[in-house]
Amino acid sequence: MGPWTGVVLALAEPGSDGLRSRLSTYLHPLAGRPLAWHAVSCLAALRPAPARIVVVGGELAIELFGDIDCVVDVLPATEAALGGAVLPAEGRVLVVDAAAPTAGPALDRLLKRPDDVLLEGGDGAVLAAWIGPEGAERLVARGGDLSVLRALSGIAVVPDPAGFVVRDRASLARAGGAIRDRVVHRLMNEGVTFLLPQTVLVDVGVVIGRDSVIYPGCVLEGQTVVGDETVIGPCCRIVSSRVGSGVELRGFNYVSHTAIRNRAILESHARRGFDDE
Numbered sequence: 467m468g469p470w471t472g473v474v475l476a477l478a479e480p481g482s483d484g485l486r487s488r489l490s491t492y493l494h495p496l497a498g499r500p501l502a503w504h505a506v507s508c509l510a511a512l513r514p515a516p517a518r519i520v521v522v523g524g525e526l527a528i529e530l531f532g533d534i535d536c537v538v539d540v541l542p543a544t545e546a547a548l549g550g551a552v553l554p555a556e557g558r559v560l561v562v563d564a565a566a567p568t569a570g571p572a573l574d575r576l577l578k579r580p581d582d583v584l585l586e587g588g589d590g591a592v593l594a595a596w597i598g599p600e601g602a603e604r605l606v607a608r609g610g611d612l613s614v615l616r617a618l619s620g621i622a623v624v625p626d627p628a629g630f631v632v633r634d635r636a637s638l639a640r641a642g643g644a645i646r647d648r649v650v651h652r653l654m655n656e657g658v659t660f661l662l663p664q665t666v667l668v669d670v671g672v673v674i675g676r677d678s679v680i681y682p683g684c685v686l687e688g689q690t691v692v693g694d695e696t697v698i699g700p701c702c703r704i705v706s707s708r709v710g711s712g713v714e715l716r717g718f719n720y721v722s723h724t725a726i727r728n729r730a731i732l733e734s735h736a737r738r739g740f741d742d743e
Contacts, residue, residue: 469557470577472509472516472536476502476524476564477543477610484634492524492564494638497645498669498687500530501632504645505562508570510536512577516560520551522610524564533671548610552602559597561605563612565632566593568644572626583622584615587629589637592616645670675711693728707739 476492485491492502499507502524509519519536523543531538541547552559560576562569569585576583576596585594592612595601601615608614615621632638649670650663657676660666665682672686675694683701686692690704693711698704702719709721710728717734724739732738 469517470514471551471557471559472506472512472519473551473559473561474502474505474509474519474521474564475561475610475612476521476526478565480525485632485638486635490525491632492526494632496567496638496642497649497667498671500526501567501638501641502526502564503530503534504567504641505564505569506531506534506538508567508573509560509562510534510538511570512560512573514577517557521564522548522551543610545606545609549606552597552605553599559602560594561597561612562594563592563631566591566629567632567641569593569626569629572624572629575624579622579624581620581622582615582618583624584612585626585629586623587631588625588627589630591631593626593629593631681717699734705739 478491480488480490483491493500496504502521506519506521509516515536519538521540526540528540541551552561572585573594576585576594579596582598582601583596584592587593595612595615601618604614630637632641646667649668650660653674654660658674659679662682666680667685669687671688672690674692677694678692678696680698681700684698685703688706690707692709695711696709696713699715699717701717702715705722707721707723708725710726712729713726715732719732720737722739722741726738
C-alpha cells in the first residue's frame with residue numbers, strides 16, 4: 467500500500483443543523499476534546515499512518531490538534547483549499563465527515579480495499595470515502611458533499627451499523643456515550659476497575675493507575691492523573707488534578723486544579739483546589 471492522505475471535512479455552518487447552537491458543530495466538546503478532534507484522532511491511529519491529515523473548514527484552530535501524533539494542517543472552507551486537500555500528487559485519500567466521531571473502528575476496513583469505497587452509517591449518511599483521483603475530482607466539484615460519491619460507477623458501500631453523523635443534541639449525546647465507553651474500556655484493560663461504567667464521564671486525557679477503583683457517578687476531567695490503588699468514591703468530580711496512590715475519596719468530593727498526596731483520605735463532601743487554572 468502506498469502513501470495516503472487523511473481529509474476531515476468540517477463544512478457545515480453554525481446553526482445549519484439540529485444542534486441549534488451559535489457554536490460550530492465541530493467545536494462541541496466530547497470527552498474533553500472538540501467533536502472534530504475525534505475524527506482526526508481516528509485517522510491518525512490507522513496503520514499504516516497517513517502521510518498527513520488535512521482539516522477543511524469548521525473555524526478550527528491548528529492548536530486544537532497539537533496532541534495528535536501526525537502532521538495536521540487546517541485549511542479554510544474554500545474550493546481551492548478543498549482541492550488542495552483531496553487532490554494530492556500521489557496516493558489515495560480517506561475523506562471523513564468531521565461530525566462522525568465514532569467511525570474509527572470501521573475505517574480500517576476501507577484502507578484494505580484496492581477500489582473506491584464508501585462507509586455508510588446506520589443513519590444512512592456517508593461517514594467516509596476511500597477514493598482515488600476520479601472520486602476526489604467529483605468531491606471537489608460538488609463542494610465536499612460526500613453523498614455525491616454514490617453516483618461513481620462501481621463504487622462499493624461498506625455498512626457501519628453503529629456509525630452516524632452528529633446532527634442534533636440527541637446524536638451528540640449518543641456520540642459522547644460511545645466515546646466514553648471506548649475511554650473506559652481502554653482504562654479497564656490497563657487495570658482500572660469501574661463499578662458501574664455507564665454512569666461515569668472520563669475525558670480522553672485522564673490517566674488512572676492500576677488497581678484503582680472508580681465508583682458510580684464520577685466525573686474525571688482535563689489532565690487529571692490518578693495513582694495506583696486509589697478509591698474514588700461515588701459522585702466525585704475531579705478537574706485537572708493529581709491524585710496520589712493509595713488515596714481514598716469517600717464520595718461527593720470536588721477536586722479542582724490541585725494535588726492530593728499519597729495515602730490521603732478525603733471525607734465525604736470535602737472540597738480541594740481552585741476553580742481557575
